Amino acid sequence: MIAIVGGGIAGLAAARRLRANGREVTVYEAGGEDALGGLARTYETGGDDIEQFYHHLSKSEETIVELAEELGVGDRLEWLVGKNAYYVDGVVHPLDTPWEILAYPHMSVYDKFRLGMLTLEIDVRGGVPSFDTYDDLAEFEDVPIREFLLEHTSRGVYENFFEPLLDAKFGSRKDDVSAAWLLGRVKFRGERDLLRGEILGYFDGGFAPVIDALVDDVGREHIETNARVTDLDTRDGGVSEIVVRQDGEERTETVDGVVVATMPNVLEDLTGYACDIDFQGAVCAVVTMDEPLTDTYWLNIGHDAPFGALIEHTNFVPPERYGGDHLLYVASYVQREDEWLATASDTAIEDRWLDHVAEMFPEFSRDSVSRFRLARAPRAAPVYERGYLDLVVPYDLAEEVADGLYYAGMASEAQYPERSLNGGVVAGYECADRILGK
Secondary structure, three states, X not given: OXXXXXXXXXXXXXXXHHHHOOOOEEEEEOOOHHHOOHHHOEEOOOOOOEXXXXXXXXXXXXXXXXXXXXXXXXXXXXXXXXXXXXXXXXXXEEOOXXXXXXXXXXXXXXXXXXXXXXXXXXXXXXXXXXXXXXXXXXXXXXXXXXXXXXXXXXXXXXXXXXXXXXXXXXXXXXXXXXXXXHHHHHHHOOOEEOOOEEEEEEEOOOOHHHHHHHHHHHOHHHEEEOEEEEEEEOOOOEOOEEEEEEOOEXXXXXXXXXXXXOOHHHHHHXXXXXXXXXEEXXXXXXXXXXXXXXXXXXXXXXXXXXXXXXXXXXXXXXXXXXXXXXXXXXXXXEOOOOOHHHHOOXXXXXXXXXXXXXXXXXXXXXXXXXXXXXXXXXXXXXXXXXXXXXXXXXXXXXXXXXXXXXXXXXXXXXXXXOOOHHXXXXXXXXXXXXXXXX
């Protein structure tokens, strides 16, 4: 039997592929039934469920699309327009169409040209366009992101466009981040409609139908919830047994292999294998409102706000699917366990965040808010620091720990240059294929 530690999308994907190839599998999820799917878990609304942490797909995320097709839910995938804007000095500046970008007052025409060339992956340094400079991300692994942007774009692009975004995403860690991460993001993002904006994917009904179909395909009889793997036996150079705590009791299970599909701290607790990747926490609220706040989907913030971005989901997916309610994500990353956001109560965060939304949008009324739900993830995303690829955890840990041990969690190579549900599926498949000898 192959034990899968973790019932997120990576663990479920590994279990599905193994079972499809005739292997006996059990998925052990430490949380309850609602924890299956990991960061794709949901809240109820007046209509469809909504993810506790915002999700969408880019056109480059092909593996999860193929999985949805195989599960029979591919016809639910819709490609929608996700409008983007930048809030600067009290004004929302749309940044989707060429004329909106040209009208943006906080960068010069030259700045916009240099930014545009970078997003098209064209290097115009020296006056002669090069189309292959950015092909190999490894060449930029040790280049500081600020140094890269000043050289490959302009000071105006860095200070007036990227720096506030880096502050919001990485905070005090922004100077540690690699230029390879930024270039990877450029490659990762979806295609654009020049007349409308970025094209992003979302499933009718959200990601819950995909997770539900995946769970059903694996078979609920092969998934145990409230079952925490607390130890594994590698004394003879291979994985032979695991210890499972469930309902207050411990038991030992004989295994032929183990896939750890969780955060690397769990891998370290079980095996002693230490991962040097630093992780950010995330705090994300879903605010239910009677009326819309803006007409944009993704609003970046160009000042020192107590949150990183406002993502108005019902400007992407129609509010009619949520009983007519308007749903707004307010989200922020957490870099240190001792900072205010990591320790504040839900009520304190609600007050500070909604008070600041009211400062940004004087017409906003707290009376329009009928619900404020807050989710926290202490390890939501890696810090993509310089030299990151040297720190990823191998899929096959035979050399590092023991034969029959595999890793499909957030610290795997599949989650670079950006963590995603698609990356989780890829990581799960990579481990399963190694077990199957493919």
